[in-house]
Amino acid sequence: MLNIYYGRENIDKDKFIFERVSGQTLLLVPDQFTLQAERNAFRYLEVKGLIDLEVISPSRLGLRILKEVGGEKISRLDKYGRHMLLSKIMGDKKNKLEVFKGMESKASFIELVNNLISEMKQYNTSPEDLPGIIDKLDSDSILYRKLKDMQAIYEQYEAVISEKYIDTEDYLEHCISKIKDSNKIKKSEIWVYGFDYFTPKNLDLIRELIAYAVNVNVVMTYSEAGRDDEVFSMTGSIIEKLEKLSEELSKPYHTEQIGDRNCIRAGIAAELAVVESELFSIPVRRWEKDASAITLVKAANPYAEAETAAAYITRLLREDGLRYKDIAVICNDLEVRGSIISRVFKEYGLNPFLDKKRSILHNPVISLNIYLMQLAMGRMDLETVMGFIKTGLAGLSQEDTEELENYAYKFKIRGNMWNREFSRGTKEYEEEQLAQINQARDFVIRTILAFTEPFKKAQTVSEKIQVLYYFLKDHLQLSERIEQLMKEQNEKGYYEMAFEMAQIWKVAIEIYDQLVTVMGDEKLEIAELETILRAGFESVEIGMLPATIDEIIVGTMQRTRTGQIKALVVLGANDGILPSAVSGDGILNDDEKLVLFHNCVEICKLDELRAMEEKLAMYRTLSKPEQYLFMSCSVSDNEGKELKPSVIFNKIAGIFPKLEIKKDIISESNPLYLLEAKANGIKHISEALRKDIDGEPLNDCFKAALYWYKANAQKTIRQVEEGLFFKIKENGISIAERLYKIEGNTVLSISPSRLEKYGRCPFAHFINYGLRPEEKRVFEIAGREMGDIYHLCLMRLSEHLTERSLPITDKNSKWMNITPQECAEFVSRFMDTEGAAYREGILSGGNEERYKAGRMKRVCTDAALILVEHVQKGKIQDIFFEAEFGKASKKHFPPIEVDTSQGKLLIEGKIDRVDILPGNYIKIIDYKSGSEKFDLEEAKGGWRLQLMLYLKAALGKTQRPERESEEIKPAGVFYFKLDEPTFNASELSGEQLEEKIKAEFRKSFKLDGILLDEPDVIESIAGEFTGSSDIVPVRKNKEGIVVGTSKDKLLTNDEFTELQLAVDGKIAELCEQLARGNTDIAPRKSGNETACKYCMYQSICKFDLAFEGCTYKVVK
CATH class of the missing domain: 1.10.10 (Arc Repressor Mutant, subunit A)
Known part of the structure; x- marks a missing residue:
């Protein structure tokens, strides 16, 4: 016989069922409801064990039937x-x-x-x-x-x-066909509870149970002929289908509303009873009295919303004596807000359990499987090998892993390089240290080969999976490693991670079994097998069980089933979240499903039906609490975008007109709420102290809390006070002394590039030269490496051509007699010898490096040819290469001394090239592989100082005795660009193209900078020319007078002196600020270029033009 019992949520259906359970009984519930149903059974039956009653899900029922009658061994x-x-x-x-x-x-x-x-x-x-x-x-x-x-x-x-094989759905059908043979079913009373809807397949199951069980009793949430009957339309339809089934089977049925007054839920707050009866009713009957059991909050954002809820729950625990298990938290947006809720609740000392399924792709055991497949495919790149090691399951210690990773990253180890003993780094690593790294490398390679060699030999999928399984089980001893990981996670309080780890090996084995079941005899390429295995892992989501009964359940309306609760907290009551937006990401959209439905075809669940399920779930869940209901929404999301309250939030506000909608506790700034928890209270005390510093006095509540922390958490409050009262400006001088001066030196010494960086942003300078974070230098050819080789090549060429006994441009000098072919041959020899040895052979590291080496040889050759041509056209007495200026007697020039209020500051460095011209004029050249341009205003403003600093150093008294008495005068300062010229040649051909290439070639190497407007100086640098010079930025006008190609390229003596004085003033200003320890976050801007553009420390300073007070200091 079929009995259908129905009632609203003001009926205690659990009590109704368990008061009527007797004899051999099966309670059939949804999969996610089995744990709660068992708890309810213990509670109402008041027993310590279930003997005649078994709580079971449809899938478990099918397995039980097959075990009884046979057939469970099917694949x-x-x-x-x-x-x-x-x-x-x-x-x-x-x-x-x-x-x-x-x-x-x-x-x-x-x-x-x-x-x-x-x-x-x-x-x-x-x-x-x-x-x-x-x-x-x-x-x-x-x-x-x-x-x-x-x-x-x-x-x-x-x-x-x-x-x-038989899949899950066919398996259920197979089970259904065996019900008629089950004695257990024939002797059992069946109760069906917790379902709002049955698919046709589930209805087939119920049909067979009605046919063969003693009785089938179905309990539904349903009400008829009421003001809110729309919410029950889905369950009403199911009741009709059940009655029809019984009729088709010629079995009697009885449908009855639960009217037992003993089963009406007692002790429900009056306001909450109104929520149950009026939430979906039309028309609504308003509650004109106070509604103290209900709290509605509009929060600024999800974080403030979570903190307000945490403070509310803390008060319930402390003031009302509730326990965790008495409270449920519902949020339909756990994917986004779940981590926020979990973090904030833990800050308040609460114990949340997120009732959601978790992907396993991030788990190290799964990553290990994927990396092993990739290694078997021959992928020995740095990311794959280190990914395999860093799962923590490969058997290498943490210390060895870090050392090996640093080495592999630094020297770009990949491919067959892993199979050879590491030999690079002899200058950076001690012999013992390098031996230890090689030992780690050897262990890793032997481990990889222990898997890949037998795996590649295996033919079928079954054989390959067998190799994988035994490698993990025996070679890596995965079970033991997982046990150790679980132990460590439990000790650290990561219980959910430990629970996941406990299941993961079993899940992996299930995937292996399924793979063997489906295609065990097939022969697949490793890449295809990896794709399929990854697909299997990607499809798995693990469900968690609460570690204890006394936990705060955090779940969603649809998934989470709670028992009796005293308080319900609903977060994220926003439009599109509550109710959830009906998912439209299926293969068929709702319109397409409706087309099928109107053709009398129902092949899947309609989105309309999903919406009805959600509405019923909201009704059921919001009717659960006995004493308190808290509901909140956010005004904006985490990115500041506007959010609207949900219709449910507005509906409850409308039902209770006297209910005041509150702000979140952060917006209200009520100390009593902000200080609910010890751990989180310190954050708000810090904020209150900061405001106190800014002139907003502490109120009595914060003062009392501060005294408490000083008495009970001295270390914590001391750290807060030290951080708040620390003033970087007040301690600037001591900072400069401690961080900038090298131990043992009383004088601060800096380089030109460092002073230039300070001029662009003092804070970036502080991080770079004060805190000195170490940047890993990768073993690759990048801008720095190219620059090093270009500089070294041009210096070696210049040294080879320079004879100190002859002026540079003497007709007998090597400079004047070297041919282009000889020049190219010299560069080639250099690249094959010194270039090839640079950084332990970085230029021959691989195909990419060899390609770059070839390109660099072309650039070096072109630059060398132009360099020689520039020298041959001009007049030069002497040249200094890599000319150093500093304290040591062997330096070419003395250091630049700058007097500051904190003592002398020295500027020391190295000049790429210093040319001595006739008349004791001096020319500075700086080789650049970038796109540096000299600008007068940038030099005066301290944005681009290096060339002028080099000039200042070279104009100082020389440390070479033979030139001490000579007066040296400035001729010019220049950048010499080292790069391949590029231009648009799409519309050129033949002679035009050849001429264009020659012109662009020379143009790309033209010196960029300023020079003195003196005919002898110009001739010494540019030689004889008509029109525009190929060497410097000058040209001859119609009258034959030399002028600059642009403004401020050609300077008179007075203008040059004025520039030097302006730069000297800026140098003194910057050195004074640096010596006094100024570390302001004050980036500068020149034109469209800012100091922040390529800065690595933006995440530290948080400089943002959107914030008040954040503006650039403009140079020009």
Whole structure:
């Protein structure tokens, strides 16, 4: 017989059921409700164990039946096995698909196909049914083409598993067919509870239970002929279907509203009873009295919302004596807000349990599997090998892992380099240290080969999975390592991580079993096997169980089933979140489902039905609390975008007109709320102290809390006070002394580039030269390496050509007689010898490096040819290369001394090239592989100082005795660019192209800077020329007078002197600020270029133009 009992949520249905349970009974509930149903059974039956009563889900019931009557040994394909099989099928059919073409490798799309096939099976739709359905559709429609693709996939899927395996849905059908043979069913009373909806497949199960069980009792949430009957329309439809089933079986049925007054929930706050009766009622009957049991909050953002809820829960625990288990938290947006809720609740000392399924892709065991597949494919790149090691399961210690990673990263170890003993780094690593790194390398390679060699020899999928399994189990001893990880996680309080780790090896084995079941005898390429295995892992989500009964459950309306609770906290009551927006990311959208429905075809669940499920879930959940209901929404999201309250939030506000909507506790700034928890209170005390410093006095509540912290948490409050009262400006001089001066030196010494960096941003200078974070230098050819080699090549060439006994441009000098071919040959020899030895052979590291080396040889050759040409056209007495200025007697020039209030400051460095011209004029050249341009205003403003600093140093008294008495005068300062010229040659050909190449070639190497407007100086540098000079930025006008190609390129003596004085003033100013320890966050800007553009420390200073007080100091 079938008995259908129904009632609203003001009825205690658990009590109704357990008061009537007797004899051998099966309580059939949804999978996610089994734990709570068992707890309810213990509570109402007041027993310590369940003997005649068994709480069971449909899937477990099927397994129980097959164990009794036989048939459980059949090869079963679960959701994950189907996901892997579909991955292979779609890969095989990728050229035959139309709408789904190009999607076959995307795990998320395979999941959608998987879900649709599952739903079609639940709705009893087979591949044979699809042609008839498709024929009714417009052949030009997207729906027609989608179903054609689905037909091809579904048919192939069924063909593969036919007579071999049985999937989850067919397994349930198989179980249903065996119910008639089950003595357990025939002797049992069946109670069905917790379902709002039954798929056709589940209805088939109920049908068989009605046919063969003693009695079937179905308890539903339903009410008829009320003002809110719309919310129960779905369950009303299910009741009708159940009654029809009973009629078809010629079995009696009885439908009854639960009217037992003993089962009416007692002790419910009056306001909460109104929520149950009025939430979805039309018209609404307002509650005109006070509603102290209900709290509505509009918070500034999700974080403030979570903190307000945490403070509210803390008060309930402290003042009302509630326990964690008495409180449930519901949030439909756990993917975004779950981490915020968890973090904030833990700050308040609360114990939340997030009731959601978790992906396993981040788990180290799963990562280990994927990396092993990639290694077997021959991928020995740095990321793959180190990824394998850093799972923590490869057997290498943490210390060895870090040392090996640093070495491998620094020297770009990849490919076969892993198989050879490491030899680079002899200057950076001691012999013993390098031996230790090689020992770690050897261990890793032996471990990898222990897997890859037998894995490659294995032929079938089954053999390969067997190799994988035994390698993990025996060689890596994975079970023992997992046990150790779990122990460490539990000791650190990471209980959920430990729970996940406890399941992961079992899950991996299940995936292996499914893979062998589906395609064990097939021979697949390793890449295809890796794709399928990854697809299997991507489809898995692990559910967690609370570690204890006394935890705060944090879940969603649909998934989370609570027992009796005294307080309900609902977060994220915003439009689109509560109720949840109906998902439109399935294979078929709602319009397409409706087209099928109107053609009398139901192959999957309608979105309208999902919305009805959500509404019923909201009604049921919001009716659960007995004493308190807290509901909040956010005014904006984490990015500041506006959010609107949900219709549910507004509906409750409308039902209770006297209910005041509150602000979050941070916006209200009520100390009593902000100081609810010790751990979190310190944050708000810090903020209050900061305001006190700014002139807003502490109120009495914060003062009392401060005294308490000083008495009970002295260390914590001391750290807060030290941080708040620390003033970088007040301690600037001591900072400069401690951080900038090298130990043992009383005089601060800096380089020109360092002073220039300070001029651009004092704070970036402080981080770089004060805190000195170490940047890993990778073993690769980048801008720094190219610059080093260019400089070294030009210096070696210049040294080779310079004879101190002859003036540079003497007709007998090597400079004047070297041919272009000889110049190119010298560069080639240099690149093959010194260049090849640079940084332990970095230029021959691989194909990429060899390509760059070839390009660098071209640039060096071109630069050398132009360099020689420039010298040959001018007049130069002497040249100094890499000319150093500093304290040591061997330096070419003395240091630049700057007097500051804190003592002398020295500027020391190295000048790429100093040319001595006739008349004792001096020319400075700085080789640059970038796109530096000299600008007069930038030099005066301290933005670009290096060239002028080099000039200042070279004009100082020389430390070479033979030149002490000579007066040296400035001729000019220049950048010499080292790079390949580029230009648009798309419309040029023949002679035009050749001429253009020559012109652009010389133009690209033209010196950029300023020079003295003196005919002898100009001739010494540029030589004889007509029109524009190929060497410096000057030209001859119609009158034959030399002028600059642009403003401020040609300076008179007075202008040059004025520039030097202005730069000297800026140098003195910057040196004074630096010596006094100024570390202001004050970046500068010149034109469109800012100091922040390539700064690595932006995440530290947080400089942002959007904030008040954040502005650039403009140079020009």
